[in-house]
Amino acid sequence: MRAATTLPEEAAEERDPVVRVYLAHVDRTLIAKNLTLTHEERLRQLMALQRMAAELRRAGREAAGR
């Protein structure tokens, strides 16, 4: 669920209207959290996400096959 956001500085300067819309809705709380991590910790988090995504796909396939 997204909280209300103010228009960030770069969104106002962005020329591409589609990117401008996306910019206004980027979840900056996730970015702020990631920026506290090291490069390696960010990659490790990505691998955990990949494992989770694979597991969700497996569970989804299994549920659909029931």
Next chain:
Amino acid sequence: MIDYPALLRALHDHGVRFIIVGGAAATAHGSARLTQDLDIVYERSRENLSHLVAALSPHQPYLRGAPPGLPFQFDAETLRNGLNFTLTSKLGDVDLLGEIVGGGAYRALEPHAIEVELFGVRCLCLGLDKLIDVKRAAGRPKDLEALAELIAIRESRK
């Protein structure tokens, strides 16, 4: 799923000159988006092609999405005759890119890369500003949301 530690270690241990680009580079810069592969731009000297083949051959690289049984030889000649290869391997999916839109080849990208330490390996990763440039140049609809996030990361770092 991709084994980044093993892939990066294999590339490093064989002396491959490469730059991490794409989604994994975005992750290194703080992106929260999920990517499923490793994109690298590799240097195309004869020597480096041999290193790349030695690094990845043990992990059975094969053309991703191609039917099994094609006479695909992952060797230096194949790399020399092609440019960009989307591969699957025992360590996960890896894209070997001779050049990228908006960024060019290894030599052109190298000045825009930063050195990062990942899993005990020091490797080059495309810098955030250039990553934004190449995402913008690619101009694919699917890149626009990712582009917005990279711009937001740059803003968050200020």
